[in-house]
Amino acid sequence: MNGAPAPSPATGVVHRITADDLPAVVAGHALLSSGGGGIDGLTLSVAELLRRHGPVELVPLDALPPETHCAAVGLAGGFAPLLELPPGGDESVLAVRALEERTGNRLGAVVALNSAGPNALFPIAAAASLGLPLVDCDGMGRILPLINMTTYALGGLSATPLAAVSQTGETAVLDCSTARSDRLLRGIVEASGGAMLCALYPTTVGRLRGVAIEGATSRVMRVGELLTGENRHAGLLAGLARTVGARVLASGQVTALDLPTPSAGARHFPSVPTSIVVSDPSGDGPVVRLEAQNEILLALIDGAVTAAVPDVLCLLDRQRLQPVSLENVALADHVDVLVVPAAPMWHTPQGLAMAGPRAFGFPVRHPAEEVSR
Amino acid sequence: MSAQRVTGQLTVAQLIRFGPLGSARCYSEAHLERLVTGVTLVSDLDEARQCEPKTAMVVHPVAAHGVWALEAALRCAWERNAACVVAPDSVMVRASTTQLAERLRLPLLTVADPARIALDMAVAIADTEAARARLISRCAVLFGERFSLRGIVGVINAEVPGVIAALVTKDGHLLAGRAAADTFPPDGPNAPGEDAATGGASAFAEDAAEEHRLAVAVPSADGRAWATLVARVSAPGPSWTETVETILRLARAPLASAGAGSRLSLAHQGSRDRLLMETLLGEGPTVQGRRLLPSPRAGASHGAESAVGAEELARDAGWPIDGRLVAVHLRPLQPDRDLEAASPAITAAWREDLAEAPLVPLANGWATWYTGEDAHPRAVERNVRRRLASSRIPLPLCAGVGTEGEGMAGLRRSLREAELAAGSAGGQGDQRVECYGELGPRAVLAALPVAERAVAARTLLAALLADPKAEVLLRTLTALLDCAGSTGQTATRLGVHRNTVLGRVERIRAKGIDLDSPDQRLALHVACHALLATGEARDSGRPARPR
Numbered sequence: 001m002n003g004a005p006a007p008s009p010a011t012g013v014v015h016r017i018t019a020d021d022l023p024a025v026v027a028g029h030a031l032l033s034s035g036g037g038g039i040d041g042l043t044l045s046v047a048e049l050l051r052r053h054g055p056v057e058l059v060p061l062d063a064l065p066p067e068t069h070c071a072a073v074g075l076a077g078g079f080a081p082l083l084e085l086p087p088g089g090d091e092s093v094l095a096v097r098a099l100e101e102r103t104g105n106r107l108g109a110v111v112a113l114n115s116a117g118p119n120a121l122f123p124i125a126a127a128a129s130l131g132l133p134l135v136d137c138d139g140m141g142r143i144l145p146l147i148n149m150t151t152y153a154l155g156g157l158s159a160t161p162l163a164a165v166s167q168t169g170e171t172a173v174l175d176c177s178t179a180r181s182d183r184l185l186r187g188i189v190e191a192s193g194g195a196m197l198c199a200l201y202p203t204t205v206g207r208l209r210g211v212a213i214e215g216a217t218s219r220v221m222r223v224g225e226l227l228t229g230e231n232r233h234a235g236l237l238a239g240l241a242r243t244v245g246a247r248v249l250a251s252g253q254v255t256a257l258d259l260p261t262p263s264a265g266a267r268h269f270p271s272v273p274t275s276i277v278v279s280d281p282s283g284d285g286p287v288v289r290l291e292a293q294n295e296i297l298l299a300l301i302d303g304a305v306t307a308a309v310p311d312v313l314c315l316l317d318r319q320r321l322q323p324v325s326l327e328n329v330a331l332a333d334h335v336d337v338l339v340v341p342a343a344p345m346w347h348t349p350q351g352l353a354m355a356g357p358r359a360f361g362f363p364v365r366h367p368a369e370e371v372s373r
Numbered sequence: 374m375s376a377q378r379v380t381g382q383l384t385v386a387q388l389i390r391f392g393p394l395g396s397a398r399c400y401s402e403a404h405l406e407r408l409v410t411g412v413t414l415v416s417d418l419d420e421a422r423q424c425e426p427k428t429a430m431v432v433h434p435v436a437a438h439g440v441w442a443l444e445a446a447l448r449c450a451w452e453r454n455a456a457c458v459v460a461p462d463s464v465m466v467r468a469s470t471t472q473l474a475e476r477l478r479l480p481l482l483t484v485a486d487p488a489r490i491a492l493d494m495a496v497a498i499a500d501t502e503a504a505r506a507r508l509i510s511r512c513a514v515l516f517g518e519r520f521s522l523r524g525i526v527g528v529i530n531a532e533v534p535g536v537i538a539a540l541v542t543k544d545g546h547l548l549a550g551r552a553a554a555d556t557f558p559p560d561g562p563n564a565p566g567e568d569a570a571t572g573g574a575s576a577f578a579e580d581a582a583e584e585h586r587l588a589v590a591v592p593s594a595d596g597r598a599w600a601t602l603v604a605r606v607s608a609p610g611p612s613w614t615e616t617v618e619t620i621l622r623l624a625r626a627p628l629a630s631a632g633a634g635s636r637l638s639l640a641h642q643g644s645r646d647r648l649l650m651e652t653l654l655g656e657g658p659t660v661q662g663r664r665l666l667p668s669p670r671a672g673a674s675h676g677a678e679s680a681v682g683a684e685e686l687a688r689d690a691g692w693p694i695d696g697r698l699v700a701v702h703l704r705p706l707q708p709d710r711d712l713e714a715a716s717p718a719i720t721a722a723w724r725e726d727l728a729e730a731p732l733v734p735l736a737n738g739w740a741t742w743y744t745g746e747d748a749h750p751r752a753v754e755r756n757v758r759r760r761l762a763s764s765r766i767p768l769p770l771c772a773g774v775g776t777e778g779e780g781m782a783g784l785r786r787s788l789r790e791a792e793l794a795a796g797s798a799g800g801q802g803d804q805r806v807e808c809y810g811e812l813g814p815r816a817v818l819a820a821l822p823v824a825e826r827a828v829a830a831r832t833l834l835a836a837l838l839a840d841p842k843a844e845v846l847l848r849t850l851t852a853l854l855d856c857a858g859s860t861g862q863t864a865t866r867l868g869v870h871r872n873t874v875l876g877r878v879e880r881i882r883a884k885g886i887d888l889d890s891p892d893q894r895l896a897l898h899v900a901c902h903a904l905l906a907t908g909e910a911r912d913s914g915r916p917a918r919p920r
Contacts, residue, residue: 255468255469256467256468256469258440258465258467273439275439275440275441277467277469279469279472283472286476287444287469287470287472287473287476289440289441289444289469291439291441298441300441300444300445300448302444302448302473302476302477303444303445303446303447303448303449303451303473303477304445304448305445361438362438362441363417363418363419363436363438363442364418364445
């Protein structure tokens with residue numbers, strides 16, 4: 001095993017993440033995942049790890065030597081199993097150790113697979129358990145359903161070898177092509193209870209430059225601070241526009257919730273499509289239709305595509321000023337439809353081919369493509 | 374129809390009504406009048422973006438990924454000015470999609486097999502002639518299945534898109550259909566009915582700003598002019614107008630037959646009612662040896678029994694003859710009118726709801742009665758006045774209202790009173806209604822046969838009536854007699870100077886009328902009233918009619 005170069009954490013630390021930061025992280029990751037809320041058991045578990053191992057240093061990519069070995073950490077599968085059985089806390093150590101064993105490289109830093117949804121917490125837990133710094137970047141900037149839908153893969157990094165650990169400690173190491181990785185992993189995830197913590201995309205800090213979405217974790221925290229601290233509607237929208245470039249696509253009431261049959265292109269995704277209509281109940285005004293598969297993927301105003309994945313689409317409750325998760329959206333909710341633009345590398349032709357609307361079975365162009373036509 | 378003629382374009386409504394979209398479910402029914410010039414079958418949304426304007430966008434099932442895709446197609450159709458969107462019915466169209474279609478003012482239809490419909494539509498649009506022939510044949514079949522005026526006109530209104538049709542009489546009375554069809558004056562440039570005697574259809578068209586009016590004269594069964602079938606055609610085109618005209622012509626024979634049938638049935642009903650009424654009133658008392666109402670066909674000897682039997686018959690026929698009632702007698706203002714011919718029209722126009730007593734035709738008019746708690750002469754008078762003012766009554770009528778009665782005996786008495794009151798009302802103009810209860814002793818005069826009195830009076834006062842100012846003189850004479858010979862009171866009543874009255878009296882005396890003889894005064898007074906009641910004085914300038 002190669003000795004990992006000692007990181008120089010003293011320089012350029014963005015923030016030391018403690019248990020007190022977790023509420024902001026939880027609030028922020030909810031917005032960037034189309035409204036999926038936090039899982040209390042997971043939050044408590046990570047808070048306990050932070051108390052036990054001390055704060056996690058959040059460092060920018062540039063602050064670490066380029067040869068530092070690192071790997072992404074994130075949960076693959078569904079988050080529902082976590083509701084039944086919160087993580088024990090040692091899964092990330094087991095996964096990283098298994099990966100280190102396979103690659104022969106000791107990690108010098110932990111990277112987030114995606115800093116949105118509950119997956120924003122696992123890299124923090126891993127960094128705390130391993131005593132390593134957390135690099136302030138991720139590979140999605142949102143939630144995407146497949147582990148190979150990342151800017152890492154877009155930039156040519158290999159997702160494998162990857163190590164996956166189930167909630168009962170069973171460990172699997174996969175060595176295959178990035179394209180096949182999600183397919184194979186999903187079989188194992190299903191057999192081991194529906195969720196596995198993975199250490200994947202083993203690489204070096206130098207190779208991450210240019211392919212990672214930088215500042216992802218700190219962005220989640222800033223959004224979370226806004227959502228927990230701001231109690232004026234206009235102030236919140238202005239703050240979100242400032243920090244993440246969010247804009248209000250439409251406002252209105254939820255007037256219909258449909259469960260359409262999955263379109264042909266979407267059938268290979270582990271999700272059930274939902275269709276939400278936000279409009280003026282009196283019948284005037286535009287009809288805003290949101291097509292969702294776990295996350296909101298497409299927004300049509302009067303039939304015209306106005307926003308699409310990979311940009312983040314989410315609903316904000318106008319009264320409670322909180323993101324509305326797709327599980328909790330109800331008829332007659334007064335909501336703002338927010339769109340948070342994705343990282344620029346997602347808007348490249350290759351990025352849109354990987355995570356644009358067509359990748360989800362919607363034979364439409366992303367608005368960015370329409371503009372460039 | 375010649376093949377050379379310019380074929381017009383079909384509208385969405387026409388494709389739905391008699392084209393391949395007949396089986397389609399329509400979600401947004403506004404703007405069905407859009408013209409369809411072709412069909413664009415789209416199998417992905419990029420093709421939808423290239424849809425030709427004014428074509429029907431048919432969304433193939435492979436392009437219908439869900440409701441969102443349908444909405445996206447609607448949007449493309451709107452951007453490309455398509456005529457309508459036809460989608461597969463596998464897509465569940467929800468309220469929000471319908472709302473969007475209405476918002477974009479695009480007809481949205483779903484069908485089971487869009488690909489086949491696209492082919493059929495292309496054929497129909499290419500050969501509009503065949504599609505119109507199908508419409509004509511469908512209407513012809515439906516005309517054959519309807520037996521009422523409303524049913525036949527209803528076929529046109531229901532089946533022919535963009536056309537409002539109505540059947541109106543020569544005088545403009547609406548017989549069937551929708552009044553909106555005939556908002557033009559009936560005596561247009563080519564008055565309907567003029568050609569009916571020759572059996573030819575006088576179809577004519579007037580170009581309004583955007584609408585077109587078609588009219589076809591409908592003869593009665595004996596070939597005389599009877600009514601006009603008018604139609605308003607929105608979105609007219611030469612071939613479409615011709616199609617509608619053909620359909621209107623096809624409707625003429627069924628309408629004539631249905632019209633004759635209904636008139637025959639009304640006349641038949643009238644005769645039966647009259648017979649029953651005459652039997653009911655059979656044993657009623659007479660005045661001056663003359664029955665007030667015509668005698669029953671049955672002999673007088675068994676009149677009482679037949680009346681009892683007739684009461685049963687009347688109850689069976691649904692006549693309300695129990696409890697409180699008030700009778701009404703209607704009579705024409707001109708007694709020489711052909712009542713038999715007018716009867717069906719009057720009966721049909723009078724009836725407002727089926728629960729009330731029938732209007733029974735009699736020798737000199739029509740009788741009916743009101744029952745129930747509201748049967749009070751004043752209320753009845755108001756009601757009768759309102760009905761007489763109705764535009765559906767085809768000839769000028771006046772009416773008399775009897776006093777309240779109970780049961781059959783009360784009805785007989787009330788009917789007699791109503792007839793007397795109607796006689797009194799007769800001389801006083803159109804739509805005049807008199808109540809017997811307010812008539813007082815005048816009823817005695819009214820009971821005298823006015824026509825016969827008038828004949829005698831005309832002989833008696835021939836010299837006066839020959840005067841060019843006969844009416845003025847007659848009114849002055851009547852007023853003078855009413856005022857017991859006082860020229861001052863007469864002047865006040867007529868609103869003229871006393872000297873004028875004196876001058877007229879001199880003129881009257883010059884005609885050989887002795888105002889001072891007591892034995893002549895009553896007869897003279899009665900004669901004056903009779904002449905005024907029959908309106909004779911107004912006719913004085915013309916030659917006397919043969920009697």
